Structures are given as C-alpha cells and as structure tokens.
Amino acid sequence: MPDMSASASLAMTHLVSFAKEVDEDKVTPGVLGFIVFAAMAVAVWALMKSMSRHMNRVDFTQVPDPEAEQRDQSATEPSPAKPSAATPAAEPSGGTGKKQS
Numbered sequence: 001m002p003d004m005s006a007s008a009s010l011a012m013t014h015l016v017s018f019a020k021e022v023d024e025d026k027v028t029p030g031v032l033g034f035i036v037f038a039a040m041a042v043a044v045w046a047l048m049k050s051m052s053r054h055m056n057r058v059d060f061t062q063v064p065d066p067e068a069e070q071r072d073q074s075a076t077e078p079s080p081a082k083p084s085a086a087t088p089a090a091e092p093s094g095g096t097g098k099k100q101s
Contacts, residue, residue: 029037
C-alpha cells in the first residue's frame, strides 16, 4: 500500500484491529433478523399509505346544526315574562289538564 497517506494507514490499522476483536461466536441478528425488520418496515409503509388514502377521503367541511342555531337565537332573544310561583297558571275546566272539545 504505497499510495496511502498517514491518516488512511492509521484508520486501516484501527479497523483491522477492531475486526480481530470481533468474536465470531457471538449471536447476531443475521439474515432472519434483517428479513423480519424489512417485513415490519414494509408493513408500516403499507399502513401509512392506507391511512393517508383514507384521510384524503374524509370531508372535513362541517354542516351547521339547525337545532344549535335555534338554541343560539333563542338564547340571544329576550324571553317573555314567566308567571311567578305565587300565581298559579289557569287550569282548564275539569282540572284533568286535557283539552276539551
């Protein structure tokens, strides 16, 4: 290696010594670990794509609720005077509370 600079030869020396320190008897994830990780990555990508497609189909425009508008209008308008508890409301004749024809 005649054309290597001093820093490159120093780096190669450290890498070679590091490669000698690696124990080949240690357990590593290997090919099966890579395949499982890649399958999980593809599954997450497919789920994100599906979610994006579903979110694009959602219509976020809100339709006004007519009942809420009526409640808002009735709340802003002054209410008519209610009879007080001291003066009972007039009951229809017969006292049953039903309309008579």
